[in-house]
Amino acid sequence: MPEISDGGIGSLLRHAVRALPPPLRRRLQALRRQRATPLADLLPLSLPESMHIDPSNACNFRCAFCPTGDDELLRSVQRPAGHMDFDLYRRIIDQIAVMARQTGRTLSILHLYKDGEPLLNKRLPEMAAYAKRAGVADLVGTTTNASLLTEDAAGRLIDSGIDQVRISVIHVGSERYKELTRTWADYEKVRTNVGFLYAEKKRRKSHMHVLTKINDTALTDEERERFRADFSGICDDLRFDSLMGWSLSDVKDFTLGVEVATGMDGATALRERRVCPEPFSRLAVNFDGQVSVCCVDWSFGTVVGDLRRESVTDVWNGERLRRFRLAHLRGRRGDIPACANCQYITGEQAHRTLDQHAERLLALYDLPKS
Numbered sequence: 001m002p003e004i005s006d007g008g009i010g011s012l013l014r015h016a017v018r019a020l021p022p023p024l025r026r027r028l029q030a031l032r033r034q035r036a037t038p039l040a041d042l043l044p045l046s047l048p049e050s051m052h053i054d055p056s057n058a059c060n061f062r063c064a065f066c067p068t069g070d071d072e073l074l075r076s077v078q079r080p081a082g083h084m085d086f087d088l089y090r091r092i093i094d095q096i097a098v099m100a101r102q103t104g105r106t107l108s109i110l111h112l113y114k115d116g117e118p119l120l121n122k123r124l125p126e127m128a129a130y131a132k133r134a135g136v137a138d139l140v141g142t143t144t145n146a147s148l149l150t151e152d153a154a155g156r157l158i159d160s161g162i163d164q165v166r167i168s169v170i171h172v173g174s175e176r177y178k179e180l181t182r183t184w185a186d187y188e189k190v191r192t193n194v195g196f197l198y199a200e201k202k203r204r205k206s207h208m209h210v211l212t213k214i215n216d217t218a219l220t221d222e223e224r225e226r227f228r229a230d231f232s233g234i235c236d237d238l239r240f241d242s243l244m245g246w247s248l249s250d251v252k253d254f255t256l257g258v259e260v261a262t263g264m265d266g267a268t269a270l271r272e273r274r275v276c277p278e279p280f281s282r283l284a285v286n287f288d289g290q291v292s293v294c295c296v297d298w299s300f301g302t303v304v305g306d307l308r309r310e311s312v313t314d315v316w317n318g319e320r321l322r323r324f325r326l327a328h329l330r331g332r333r334g335d336i337p338a339c340a341n342c343q344y345i346t347g348e349q350a351h352r353t354l355d356q357h358a359e360r361l362l363a364l365y366d367l368p369k370s
């Protein structure tokens with residue numbers, strides 16, 4: 001029976017630790033301990049703690065709470081669209097592998113998604129398999145709306161060795177699905193696809209963790225109960241996520257007028273923060289190789305590098321990201337339009353708070369380049 005979890009990857013780690021052989025189990029237990037350590041005590045990081053790489057920023061849904069669902073908005077920031085080229089992806093993974101060897105570290109998580117529906121990129125399973133073979137991350141996962149999760153796609157994902165598949169359920173019932181996604185009105189198909197994935201992973205004795213989550217678009221008690229009832233037998237974990245305001249939350253209300261009180265994990269109370277932990281701990285590679293500081297940068301407004309021309313090391317240790325970090329540490333987040341009115345920062349978990357460490361970190365990050 002799956003547990004109802006409100007945490008981020010905690011449930012995945014618990015599941016994975018139970019399911020894995022002893023050496024990997026010890027590694028994941030170390031990862032859990034690391035997640036309990038305040039981020040400030042780990043800085044500066046020689047390798048990002050985690051990364052997103054976007055297989056595709058196109059989507060077959062037009063969700064009302066997602067920037068990718070608003071074509072006019074995307075046109076207004078001239079966001080390009082497409083799938084990631086596999087050769088580019090391979091070079092990125094190879095570069096992370098070199099960094100990992102040089103630093104003796106690995107990413108804790110590699111998320112193969114960012115702005116779009118990753119299964120639109122037919123090579124997603126190959127991407128996951130390549131990352132797993134390269135050993136660049138303790139965990140490799142993806143997030144999908146499950147509409148394209150055919151039996152073939154499910155089998156190929158399981159074969160890839162991917163550690164986690166997160167399913168974004170949009171609502172319960174076809175009518176609300178159509179209203180929110182504006183393209184898809186087949187709730188039962190989503191359930192069928194998730195059910196097949198879960199049954200197949202059991203049949204093949206795969207360690208893959210299936211997490212099903214739903215955004216709390218002012219769900220009623222009955223709707224919450226239906227979500228539990230419909231999915232509790234066909235996944236490892238269930239989760240209720242809060243809607244979030246994304247970067248540039250002043251440009252559009254992505255929370256649909258719902259009163260949101262917690263971060264995306266559905267647990268962390270929102271509070272004002274000065275310094276964002278993202279530029280110190282993560283990177284998000286867009287489909288075309290441009291590197292955003294964070295996964296909520298839907299407008300490409302935090303781009304600090306381009307992996308078509310630079311290496312991951314160049315970007316992580318580069319001048320653009322250094323200036324970005326210094327702006328945050330100096331209390332000048334408002335100078336960066338994408339960050340100035342970002343709601344996501346207010347839901348960052350407590351152990352990632354850097355505000356009270358800004359002076360010490362300035363001394364670390366303000367060093368002249370040698």
Ligand code: SF4
Pocket residue numbers: 246247248276277278279293294295296297302338339340342343344345
């Ligand atoms: S403030 Fe928001 S947009 Fe800026 S780096 Fe942090 S999460 Fe990203």
